[in-house]
Amino acid sequence: MALPAPQGRRSSTFSRLLRHGFTDPSAAARLLDTPEFSPVRDDSVLLEALGGTADPDLALLGLARLVEAQSPEGQQELLSTLVAAKPLRDRLLGVMGASEALADHLARHPGDWRSLVTYESVDLHPTTPEFEQALAEGIWGERGEGRSRADALRVAYRRSLLGIVARDVCGTTDVAEAAAELADLATATVRAALQISYEEAPGDAAVSRLAVIAMGKCGARELNYVSDVDVIFVAEAKEGVEEAKALQAATRLASRMMRLCSDVTVEGTIWPVDANLRPEGRNGPLVRTLSSHLAYYQRWAKTWEFQALLKARPMAGDLDLGQAYVDAVEPMVWQAAERENFVADVRQMRLRVVENIPADRVERELKLGPGGLRDVEFAVQLLQLVHGRSDPTLRGPGTLDALAALAAGGYVGRQDAAALDTAYRFLRALEHRIQLFRMRRTHLMPEEETDLRRLARSLGLFTEPVDTLRKEWKWHAREVRRLHEKLFYRPLLDAVAHLEPGETRLSAQAAGHRLEALGYVDPAAALRHLEALASGVTRKAAIQRTLLPVLLGWFADSADPDAGLLNFRKVSDALGKTPWYLRLLRDEGAAAENLARVLSAGRLAPDLLLRAPEAVALLGAADGLKPRGRAALEQEVLAAVGRAEGAEAAVAVARGVRRRELFRTAAADVIGAYGTEGRPAEEDHGHAIDAVGFAVSDLNAATLAGALRAAVREQWGDTLPTRFAVIGMGRFGGHELSYGSDADVLFVHEPREGADEHEAAKAAFAIANEMRRLLQLPSSDPPLLIDADLRPEGRSGPLVRTLNSYAAYYRRWSLVWEAQALLRAEPVAGDDDLGRRFIELIDPLRYPAEGLGEDAVREIRRLKARMESERLPRGADPTTHAKLGRGGLSDVEWTVQLLQMRHGWEVPGLRTPRTREALAAAHAADLIGTEDAQILDEAWVLAARVRNAVMLVRGRPGDTFPADGRELAAVGRYLGYEEGHVGEMLDDYRRTTRRARAVVEELFYEG
Template sequence: MTTVPGRRSSTFTRLLRHGFTDPSAAERLLDLPELSSVRSDPVLLEALGATADPDLALQGLARLVEAEEADERRVLLDTLVTAKPLRDRLLGVLGASEALGDHLARHPRDWQALVTYEATDLHPGVAEFEQGLAGADDPDSLRVAYRRCLLAIAARDVCGTTDVAEAAAELADLATATLRAALAIARTAAPADAARCRLAVIAMGKCGGHELNYVSDVDVIFVAEPIEGFEESAAVQAATRLAAHMMRICSDTTVEGTIWPVDANLRPEGRNGPLVRTLSSHLAYYQRWAKTWEFQALLKARPVAGDPELGAEYVDAVSPLVWQAADRENFVPDVQKMRRRVVDNIPADRIDREIKLGPGGLRDVEFAVQLLQLVHGRSDATLRSGTTLSALRALAAGGYVGRVDAAQLDDAYRFLRAMEHRIQLYRLRRTHLVPEDAPGLRRLGRSLGMRTDPITELNQAWKRHASVVRRLHEKLFYRPLLDAVAQLAPGESRLSAKAAVHRLEALGYADPAAALRHLEALSSGVSRKAAIQRTLLPVLLGWFADSADPDAGLLGFRKVSDALGKTPWYLRLLRDEGAAAENLARVLSAGRLAPDLLLRAPEAVALLGDPQGLKPRTREHLEQEVLAAVGRADGAESAVAAVRGVRRRELFRTTAADLIGSYGTEENPAEEDPGALVDRVGSAVTDLNAVTIAGALRAAVREQWGDTLPTRFAVIGMGRFGGHELGYGSDADVLFVHSPREGVDEQEAGRAANAVVAEMRRLLQLPTVDPPLIIDADLRPEGKSGPLVRTLASYEAYYRRWSLVWESQALLRAEPVAGDAELGREFIESIDTLRYPMEGLGEDAVREIRRLKARMESERLPRGADPTLHTKLGRGGLSDVEWTVQLMQMQHGWVEPGLRTTRTREALAAARAAELISGEDAQTLDEAWVLATRVRNAVMLVRGRPGDTFPSGPRELTAVGRYLGYEPGHVGDMLDDYRRITRRARAVVEERFYGA
């Protein structure tokens, strides 16, 4: 076939569309006479394109058809066209496994093992695999038969006929059948040895757990007994020869490759110990000398080959020892040390690619599950499974692991195992390292069903699942310690106070002795309250330990429990409502603001157990409650005290929802969109402050004028208040406007308006332990020098004659928040032409806005503040984003209705929709604005007082990081990410605002 130089053929284009990365090479293969039917068949080309690596699949198919005789080749190609199951299986394997492609090129008839597609073929067990290996009476024929069976397992796996757990179980069953076949060959070769002994092969590790990899050492232990009439020593020697021969059959490499190494190093004394022992010898070792890790390994012991009765006797004999292991001194620290040693021994250049042994890898799941099994399985036989996912399901069913945690671990474990399977399947090599090259990553991603952008999707999914595993491993790995500590009571000898202190210290408690005193105070005694506390504390301690300040969480819990201990509903709520206890733990250990609010009104704990309790209430609902409370009060001060009570409760509701939405719980996993959290907080705090001002206004009017003020009066929200973007520590920027009622003298109306403003401010500034609501009216005409209240006509006259460009800009966020609604609307109508000028902004006005912004940057940033970390005035911070958006609003708001909003994110989205800014630039600004807002909220939540930059203290900084989704120890990543995101935003500001 020839093409005009520089012009692509139609086949070339089709191959590109089907996912081939080297269409030219593929075209050359399709030019082969043997593959002529493939070129012209769209079904086959589409099937090749659906594989993990279409180029590899086509190469494998070309090698296979070349190896076939002409008649067989025709049958193969015809069958591929007509039989979809075979087509998907064979091409799927060829696209995922170069090694199995090699096998088919050497043994082309083996493709026929994939033809059968019946119920018995879908989930074969040991018996079916033994049939598949039947007739393999020498090592090489066994290797060929093994690969043929492996081919079928891989075909079901890559086609999705079996899931990853089923494929792993099939691999373990194939290993069992192979061990039996290899032992039979060894026995046939040495009949005299076979006659002297009973030999049982005990599978360990992943084979024993029914969760084997494609390429893995098969861990075994050998146990032997003499046949009657033979001495024990002679029987053990004979059994050793049989075992060694069996291992060589499986492990040796020939032209047909290898099956897999058989590893007996988990036996007593490891490689230094005898290969085969009698049952009594095994038991003597385990009872006297075995280390903790050896009992953990025995959890997966399963007889698979040889004498079945002896194998069962072995498992029955060692099982009680396994479930007594947790009683050993230093059991949990030994298990923890072993896991740490594994991580420490990973080479630095591999740790980020290691999906088995590295942090957030498969071994983290397995160790966490096994530790919980060994502790709780002493008294709960339902946990005694050697299979990780089965054990995890049992732990969740028994309440030892939260349902959401278990589901997330299950999902992550399956994903990581699927990655491991596909990596090993490619060349059938024992590896747990993610490829570094783009083709390898692309093939891996496509093999897992990722087709749009395989490499990016793979890395994102891998990072997400590894993060889940890392978090839950740390959480679950310590839970047995929590169980032991929580059941402590004074005078108990089951666990010494010294040991409890050490364990609390290991969990991250800075003052474990004080923590122990809190535990004893909460859980000692025989009362029902103490019994419920003993049930709650193990879980609560785990959640406290998952925070930046577990000591504060436990102390707060004790204070709340002391305050509510006599109420009948409190502990019952925590015990019976799944989310309530975890919600409380998150709130108490996340910082100062939320606990301070709760301790002033502990009954607000009830909000945490109600599924609807953390949803913000509407402004209308809150206003009705506040105004009703004012109406019932005896005087203005008691009215505002009632209003403050509502504000305190609702502020707690908002902070609790924010913390729980950021951290997530079993019942409510963390929200994925930080912008949604920011918007929810901004709207909730804005509504809350608006109704608080409305309540203070009603109280002030009632005190002096009854129901009617001599003048219509409205409060206009400005800045973040008007923008529905208030944070926990924000002031309430306002303007006060009034309009005399008909027949009322303007001076009298003015005196009334000023009096009501003064009274409102006095009432809201009365000393209180609640977070203050500071009213700031400095954005009014003439600033602090101008009158506090003006009539609507006065505002109109001032803005018409004297207003400066910054005042027009400030009015972009003006919105009525309290008082006379009709007057508020009139005020907004009067300023619309000012903030959205019909002719846009002239060059002089744009220069003035830029000059003001530059001056603010140079003069208002606090001395010594890091401009890369200041959320308000720093590089790429709130001011940068807001001024950029506001400039677009003033320039284009008159012709673009979507820009006429007081909300920054909404205006930015409208500018993007109107193509005033690119989608990428808008996303960059939005991300920076949301992050800076979240940091400000986090600082207030953590410290209990507002701040515009990250705290300097390590514990507070860690708490801010936890709120933002960073694990402990990663605050450096948080600061780096903040600088990176805001640096990108500043670059957009330089271009979009300053015109650089």
């Protein structure tokens, strides 16, 4: 038993240990005080070497375990060699300070430390043949004796891995060379595993030729320490053998080889061999013939499969067959960018990168997160696919080599390529060191201080390691994100800006190819717009060259990039000389992105903006897109009308306010749709549609108030002989207007005391007509059509009635449909008191005491059935017509309105003009079940969103999905579907409305 060290010596030892980076000097001192370490206890060289490792405590513990596992002679040899030979000291301690898992391996196989003694030039950069030789010695040579072939392979693999790690942590290889060595070791390992399979099944080996194709990081010789090894298997029958028999034999060989690599035994595991990149993935046969592969790629393959084939290389087995496979698929890879669905597939690939990351891990993801490794790899691969068609120099499989070739060919600026290269190497080094610790597959930055400290020191960051590491990581991630966005677009600007020759030399043809790949249908026009925006030496052009790389990326993410760029040019032409415009886009982060989204989302919002480009300012203000309430709008409109010269000028001002507010609402709607990751929750959809309905209804009400004030002031000043009110009907009264809805109204008046009734009626009629005339004057502003056809007697009846006349009509002549129409009546303009008394007049009619009689219910059902058969436009698909089709707006509204008329007298919550509010009240009163209420609400919200989407995209109203493919895709984007998924959108719509129709059949028609 060792005696405790004197107090003074212990204090001195602790100080030395702390100075050399140990965090637990007590534990370290106890290890050094053991008899085994007595020969080197006071050796400063050993302490200095331990202090230079990633984790001195871990390295010392690993060394203690290794020493303990030796025989007495082995201990003396190890320690003496360690002190005498600096290369071994640095390599062995460096490995154990960085990898707990490899320290475990050395403790289990105490003789393997000798593999790190050799320090010859050939040892610095071994390739596949050297690894094959080392593995063969470990499997079939003396070192393999006493173990199964499979376990011998696992031990030999780890022994070879020790050398790669030692070179890596000591800095004698860089991260790219280490990744290449890992891929070469993987190649040698697969070859050895395949040879073992041949030995165990010589009959199978005799009838088939089997080639293993390396894919992914292994194929590109940029493998991680812990990663699946992606492969594809190709087989051919040997002469005189049936193909089916040969394929069965090859499948058995391939399966055995995969198990040898991935099985877990007492010697651990190597890595999984993943064959899921094969045609049809997991659902396809494990092994195919070459002709079968080619038939699949020619007919069925998706773009991502060709992108994966960028990295294919023959790896093991029959290398001639493997090379024939690579030679045969290579032309298809370089034609992938010409495929019709290339852009949609590329977007889907980008989405798949991020969409499966759990929210709590996004900020820690080195590989898939924003600014991660995949951003670099995806950008490089896409540029290879686009430009590699005509430039063979870009066809290398490795990321960094391809990036260098892109820079050399002028497709990427050399400074940008160098910055991206540096960032990628740093992130890969981080990934390597994180995986190395426990030899586990992970891409997450650790959270514990101990792990971060070890990680930082392993990268050579010894001063304030944790803080320095975090800063470096975040800086590199930001650089990757910035360069990822810039990589595609900066060369485009250099190609058209006609400045001094820069780093990039992108030709017009190459620029066109790139724009096509990013979704621009007319690349020639896009290049003209870029030239107009970015050329010259003015401050305006300089700012545009700063903005456009990011804006072009946002346009490319939309359904219509061409429209986005064209609209941006139009807005810039209109505002380019305005000092605040470009400054707003440059300095306000959200403003530029918001503008890009709005300009590329359809016709309505851009058309509104181009009529008043100064509304761009709304996109940068803190509350710029927040809807304004009716009171504030009405106050602004009435004040503007009061200042205007004449009625027509007054209404023009009111319509200008409406145009601006429509833009505000449409922009907020579009940006909200883009701003949701994936598909928003249903309650968010409902909130969005309610917000649009209220905003459009409020601004239409304010516009009518302005038109009313203008009409009165023009002819009567302040002495109008009658009170006058406008009652909103239909969706207007229900605050459920869409962008293209007419304003359904009733006009009511009441002569003032002492006024002549004939003159009052004449004045009221003149006011109503003048309002309609003023609002229908030709204008570039969106029309606001007043529809008064819901008045008593319809078009045959008087346009305006007194309150008493309405009372007399409803008392004597009213039909059930008129009572139903009044369910959504609400005052919107004019005399407030008169409007309130009109509502009091109609309440008993629309909410009849004791509900509706059976005759009335039958009449409502008859009218609904007649409407379904007569009003649906000829040729319209009843399964996708949002207003009158199956399960659409009309179905839901009539069902809710029937409940209101039958039960409104006893359920106060039903007395509302709003459909969703009434539906919720019916559910609360147990008049409709929870599931049925949810089905109807979902269908109503979806149909309303479709109508809004059509108006936003086409700039004109529509009740069904557009036939044009690009417009249909834009509607899909608004509804939350990515490009290429419009079929899914239509299926979802039909399914939702089909379920709603079933509820309508049950509740409205009672089965």
